[in-house]
Structures are given as C-alpha cells and as structure tokens.
Amino acid sequence: MSTNTENKLTAKDFSSDQDVRWCPGCGDYSILKQVQTILPELGLKREEIVFISGIGCSSRFPYYLNTFGMHSIHGRAPSIASGLKVANPNLSVWVITGDGDALSIGGNHLIHLLRRNFDMNVLLFNNEIYGLTKGQYSPTSPEGKVTKSTPMGSVDHPFNPLALAAGADSTFIARAMDRDPVHLREILLEASRHKGTSLLEIYQNCNVFNDGAFSPFTDKQSKADNTIFLEHGKPCVYGKDGNKGLKLDGAQPVVVDLSSGDNSLEDLWVHDKYDRFKSGVLMRCFDTPMPDRESLPRPFGVFYQEDRPCYEDLLQEQIQVSVQRKGQGDLDKLLKGTNTWEIA
Amino acid sequence: MEPTNSKTALQAKEERKDVTILFAGDSGDGIQLTGSQFSNTSALFGNDISTFPNFPAEIRAPQGTIAGVSGFQLNFGSVELFTPGDLCDVLVVMNAAALKANLHNLKLGRTIIANSAGFDKRNLSLAGYIDGNNPLSDGSLGKYRVIEIDITKLTREALKETSLGTKEKDRSKNMFVLGFLYWMYNRKMEPTERFIQEKFAGHPELIEANIAVLKAGYHYGDTSETFTTRYEVKPAPLPSGVYRNIMGNQAIAIGLIAACQKAGLSLFYGSYPITPASDILHELARHKNFNVRSFQAEDEIAAITSAIGASFAGNVGITASSGPGIALKGEALGLACMLELPLVIINVQRGGPSTGLPTKTEQADLLQAVYGRNGEAPIPVIAPSSPRDCFSMAFEAVRIAVEHMTPVFLLSDGYLANGAEPWRFPKSTDLGTIKAPIRKQNPKDDWQPYTRDERGVREWVLPGTEGMEHRIGGLEKEDGSGNISYDPENHQKMVDLRADKVARIADFIPAQEVDQGESSAALCILSWGSTYGAIKTAVRELRAEGQDVAHIHLRYLNPFPKNTGQLLRSFGKIMVPELNKGQLVKMVRSEFLVDAKPLTKVKGLPFTATEIKESALKALQS
Ligand code: SF4
16 A cells, blocks of 8 residues: 555545435444544545445445445455455455344354454444344344334344454454544544454444434443443543543452542553453443443443454465465466377 | 287287276275376377266265265277267276176176175175175176176285285285276386376385286286287377366366466455365465465355455456355345456356255256346356366356456356366467456546446456546446436346346357258257267267257357357257256247257266267157
C-alpha cells in the first residue's frame, strides 16, 4: 500500500453518490460516518480500499463508500475477501457483516478467516436481531427473546461473539458501540493498524425491530456503571466518578468499590491486551445488567492482540521459494512432463 | 536384455491387433505399478494405449477380500485405441478374490494367469468360495485357458541367495508377473530395468532383487513347457511426434496453468477435498512456481466464493468439485453470473444422487450445470471427450471465462479423471492467446462498470485502478452503472443482456463436426463427455461392417455450436447414449425439435462398445 500524503482526502471523498437507505435513526448511520471519518487517516488512495459485505441491513455499507466494493451473498464475505487478499495482498480489505451474516449462515467462514489471519478488518454489526427480514431472533439474541419467530421466547443460547473469536485464535479482538463515536473511531483506527484479521464487534441499535437492546450500555444514565472502557497498561476503572474497578481474584473478576477505602488503584487489574488468558476473562464478562444485583461491567475496547504471520504472506513466501527452487515456471517443461517417447 | 534361447525361435508367434489385460490383486500386490510399467513399455514400443485403474472404495479394505481388490486395465494395440477395452483378453489374478471379482470381465476362451499361492484355503474362504472349492482345480474354469504359476514360490526361489526377508521378497512378486507378460508379448525389459534403478536409487539390494525377479518371470515363460504361444502387437500408425502419458485430472491442471500463462494472469484455485476431483488440487499445488495460488478452503462454498474474490482482484478464479460439492456451490454460481466475472467451475462427475458412488463414473449432472440455479442464470458448459482432451477443454474453459467475463462449467467425470492415454503434447507457442478485457485507465469521465462491447461483454476493472472505484453485487443492477435497480424494465433488459452474452459465445467456438460417417446417415449417434471412446470404437466397427451410421460428439453444450441443429436435422434417426437417465437428449429435443431417442445406463460404469453397437443395430432395424 502506498501512502498518500500530498492531497489528503476527507470523509466526503469517501462517500458515494448513492442515497443511504437505512431506516431513520438506525445505528448504521453512525458507523458509516465514523468509518468515512477515519478512512482518510489511513493514508491510502480510494482505489486501494475494498469493502466486502454479505447480506443484511449492514451489508448495504459498500454501496455508500466511494471505494471498490462488493455486496455479495449471505455469510460469504469472509471467504470472498480471503480470495481477494490472496490475489492482491496490497489492498486494504474490510469485511462488513452482521450477527446473522457472520455468526449464523456464515459462521464457518468467520472462524476459518480468523484462524488463517489474513490481514483485513472485520466489522461485525451486532444488533441481536434479523432486521432485513423484519424481526426474527438472531444467534446473539438473549434467551427468552420474544420475536416474530419466537412468540413464546427464544430457547436458543446466544453466542458470545468475542469468546467465539478467541476460540478461533483471532489475533485482534475488540468491541465498540454505535453510540460512542469517539471511542468507535479510535478502535476502528486500531483495528485498521493491526496486521492480521481484526475482529471488531460493534453494538448497533436496530431502532425498528430491537430498539434499546444495548441501552444499559449506551444510555447516559446507565452507561457508566454498566461498561468499562479498556485501555492497555491501565487499571480497569469504571463507574460514574471512576469509583469502581475490577480486580482479579484467582481467575475470577471481582468488582471493587474504590470509594470505600478498602481498595486503591494499585490493587486493580491492569489490562494487558497481549495476555491471552486474562483477555479471555474479560471476554467472559458478559452479564446482563440487573437492577437488583451487582453485575460485572461489559468491557469495550481492544481485548486482545497478537502478532502472527498472515496467510497471504506465508503463501507468497511459498511461491517465492518454489520459484527459487524450480525457477520461474517453464510452460514447455510442464507440457512435456518427465517421461516422453518419440514416434517417427 | 532379452535372453536368446533356442526354444524361443521354435515357439509360435501370433499377431494381435489389440490386447486388453486386466491386472487384479490386493492393494498391496503392486497392481497399479505393474500395469503402468507394462503401459509405459508398450507406449515406448509404439503401441497406442488406453488405461484405467480401479481402486477399492475403502482405503484399507481387508486383504484377500473382494472389497480389497485393486485393478488396472490396459488396452494396447497396433491400431488407434479410444477406450481401455470392454472385456479383457488376459486376466492376471494374484489371489482368489481378484478372480472372483473380475472373471465376468474376461472374454470366453481367453487367458487367466493365476498366482496359485493366492488360492490357498485362507484366500479361498476370504474370497467366499464355498467349502474351499478351488476354481483352479475344480473344472469351473473350463471355458478359459488357465496358466497357473506359483508366483510367490518362484519369486522367493529367485531371491534365495539374497539377504532379504520373506516379506521383502514377496513384495517383488509383481515383477515376476511383469517379466512373464513381457515374454508373452515380446517386450523389452530395459525400460522397466531403468525404472527400477531410478525408483530404488541408493538401495542396490532392492534394484538387484527386482531386476532378478523380472528376469526370472521372463525366463519362466521361455523355459516353461506349459506355454507355447507368444503374441506380437505391432506399433500403431500414430502421427509422428513426441508423446507422453496423461491422466484426465492431470491434464485439467496443466490446461488451466497453460491458459493462465497465455492470459498473463495468476491462477487462483479454491477447493475442498472430494473424490474424484482432489487430484487436480494436488497437481496444482505442486506448481506454485507458475504463480499458482492453491487454497484449500473450509468448505465447498468457501472454495467457490474465494475464487470469486480472487477473480474480482484480477486472478483467474477456479474451483472444482464433484456432484454433492457442486450442489453446495449453486448460490455462488448465481453470484458469479450476476457479477459477470471470469470463473471456471470443474465438476468431475461421479455416481449420484447425494453421496452416491464416489469412486464410480456417471454423467448425471449435465442438467444441473446448464439449468441448476435460481433465476435466469445461464452459464456456458463444455465437456472434454478423453483424458488428453481434458487439457484442451480446460484451456477453453479459461479462455471463454476470461474473454467473455462469465463463469464456465467444465464437466469431466471419474472415468476421464483417472483414465490415461498417450498425448502428443503441444508446444507452448502452438497454444492460442487469451485476451483479458482488463481496463487499466479511465478512458473518459462517464465510464461505467457494466458498459458492454459488441459481444455483450463488460470490462474487467481491478481494485487498485485509479479513478475507477465501483461497487458490484448480487442485487439486480442498473444497466451500465451497476447501481442497484428494482425497475421492472431494467430487470427484463439485464436478464436478456446476460443471456445474450452467453448465447453469443456460439460465435467464438468451432463449428460442430461429424466425427465419422455421412451427414445423411440412417442413424446418428450423438454423444458428449467421456463416452466418446466407446462410441467411436462402436461406430468404427459398425461402419466397417457396412452400417450407415454417423457419430457426432459435442464438446460445447451451452451454447451449442451454431450448426448443431442443422446437422442433427439431416439424419434419419438420432440415438443419444448417456450415463444418466437421458439429459442431453432432453436438451436437443427441446432446442432443435428433433426426434432423438435416449440410450441410458446408470451402473457407475462406462458404456462398452458392444453395448453401443447392439443398441445401434436395434435402432437401425426399428
Ligand atoms: S431494520 Fe433495523 S438494522 Fe435494518 S436499517 Fe432498519 S433500523 Fe437499521
């Protein structure tokens, strides 16, 4: 990828001439805006960026960006992007997907993409519902969710997408939300800078079919006490006045009250995004906030990051080694094979 | 060296035009190697050959049982050959199970060469001979000529001076058989001696042992009193040139590489392991120095969609599978058709439906290839006729895909995939060029991604091309711009444009030829795919017998060559043999309104020339 410093592009340069057609108030608008805002920061030319999506509301995304793009078929964006990256490793590749697209119909492709670690970014818009098909429960909907297809409540146990990504050995695992644009931009930039497959789950409000699914984490009144924003190398502090913290008791995360005087900042868990085991504990902080009892806060930010060779680089290396060993392919030699005879 | 023995001169030599040998034994008996050595030696000698291996379906079937029998059929001759032969003239069996499994493949009155050591009590019971009845001695083989040799004992005998253990000694008993057959058919041993020296380089004791047993087999024929006839199969009048042996799957892989080289594009191969297509993946993975990117995907869907992604970025995306895997790729094929990107899909057909008969051959996926997608999604379909034709048609598949910006189906099958024949391979400079419609620069401000040329083909603009950013997708697109469009008139137009583009490929493929016979013949046999050899053989014989029969073999199935209808209408009767329940016959009847009649077979086996002949004679009389 070449960097483009002379004429810095702006967010406007990245918006296409197509009318954006999500429902008014949909969380997708904010995500589109933040992506358009950070793209000029990457120092890339428009033509070097490719957005690949599957099917679902979020998958309309590529049409609204003035880059190369493909709105493909349900669940298959990760494998289309894999082939694309193998064919041209110089492109900046972004996969746009949703909870149904990535975790249900395309679940197999997502886990294999993550283990192979192609250098690309996966933005997983999680709204815990099927929006485009008008309101069925999704693989991230909570148990008991009443929807058109589950009038008596869902009996499916939902996925924890980040724990799933960790299970597939993803090398970059992060979470953000549509309602916190500043944090979203910051994490988008971190994801884009990571060399390897970055999985960013974005909580996205579907105000038509699942309004308020994330309100305990996004609403002004409840956000501070129900969320924790992770920062690498910093103690895990949260709460309205920074009065709460997380401590590790063995392998168990425990909420401590900093105002009581029993615990100080030094006692808190310091987030280390390179620690595979501890980051796993954070991914398991997946409580549903309840008014009547204390629950663990839902973490946001970069949970885990790791340096691991990328598939496309390893493949290119093999091609080079093969050329070194056998020489650049000679078609006549190939046609001839090793055993010939002549008929006069 | 060929030993000269006074007796040799006395023994009779009978001339044969062509001979079919079936080698059969346990998977561990070295059957494939014996067969391929005899084939190579015969090819070097100048015979035409055609071979087909037959592996047991289970990887490690129990020794001595019918399920564990492996076979190798070889047809060699002084005339041009088009099949590995219907029934065999010589059946070589290493044990009782091999005899039981294959006796029905032997012509009456012809020869069985049996390793008597493989007919002991244990082997007889494993093969299911009731009460240990030995067919070699109970008179049940009276209609055949049986040459019984204790190959195991003679092999051990030949190696008694060596330090090898019994197990190692027994391993070279296939060389005894080979030596004996070389004597029987007057073949030189040098090519196999050279092969042994290369194969066991660094192990002089093994080289010595294998050559000793090979010679022992040869001498046994020479000195044994039991046997007096030797045969001669003269070289075939093949066109002069340099030849190699080629198997169908291997030919496909080489054809794909050659075409991508000619197009100046990298080859991306996305595939998921499946029988009988996996050998294409294995072959391609060995040729990374041709810039081949082989990708073993997590499933069939990822195999094809990764290929679509690679095509979007400017590689030639290719995927292959067999029946059930192709079914999984259906949705992505529709996408490729909608996007109008090059893509090659190879279906190495096998017995179906569902898992069906994975190691057996069938042609029952033709309608699936031509029609099997949601919506109006026409895709060109082509099919090779022989193992070596797999090269040409793989090359064609890439050419059509790239030059016409479309997915292309290549329909091979299990019979072609594993069959082998000599190939007078081309020089790279003899191959045609392939011109990809890639646009690297923005020609004018109002360039659009779905603007078409006079052939109805759009341009291929790769991500990375400055000023030409655009979005493509599976939703119906507006003519020209490619933007999403739900407009009824536009949908009609786009469906028509895509169909028209594929139909117009007929202008860029060769006219249909009549393979044999007159275009006014009383009966035309119309075929496609791997049945070519059997039908060609049958039609040759029928014509030699004075029958008014013609043969047309289609390699382009969608679109058909432009003159196909006109040709077909000129015949009195049309018979369409297929290894399915009648698929091409439906297509030609609906397309050309001709009264074509089916001849179908779905046994997992190819047609024999005899079956075709008999049906043709019946059709002529009806
Ligand atoms: S249905 Fe929901 S997710 Fe889809 S566009 Fe409307 S608000 Fe957004």
